[in-house]
Amino acid sequence: MQSIFQHAKNRYARRIPLTDRLKHVLKSYITERGVLDTDLLFITVENKPIGGRSIQDRLKQYGEQTGISKEVTVSPHAFRRTFCRLKVEAGTNLFVLQRMTGHQSLEILKRYVEIYGRDLEQAIEDGFEGL
Structure with a gap:
């Protein structure tokens, strides 16, 4: 590959x-x-x-044109968080998700999706009881 x-x-x-x-x-x-x-x-x-700013501006423009930005944040960062949330909800291995997103540690990934992943902390801790 x-x-x-x-x-x-x-x-x-x-x-x-x-x-x-x-x-x-x-x-x-x-x-x-x-x-x-x-x-x-x-x-x-x-x-x-x-440039990155051009992409941010265009997404903001499209969000306003469609009216979606009245309901949710429309930005590359919001899309990245949503991607992470959906992967967590789909049961993606956290180590795989960490590699996919380029987070330096699981702790950073945990903070990144914390507002969405209620079960993320428990999933990270599973298997480490008694350590």
Whole structure:
């Protein structure tokens, strides 16, 4: 299996497995976007990198246009928290989720999803009774 390496905001590289589903999605995206003379995946119409702030602004705009932002927070961070919450609720192994999200420790992951994962603390503690 191939991998993609992403440099997160903490400057650590994160290995993202290039699954068959992800390959299919990326191929479709590149076909729609067209082949360009750049190694960058997400770019503006001027062939410049899309910045994080641009993505935040666009999500905010879409949230307001659709009215969703009246009910929930619409931001990359909110999407990341939701992803974590859904993975916890689906029973994803916490060590796998930690690797997926790039959290340095389970304690940080626990704090990150604490507002959603009522059973997360117990799940982390399970198996450590008496230690």
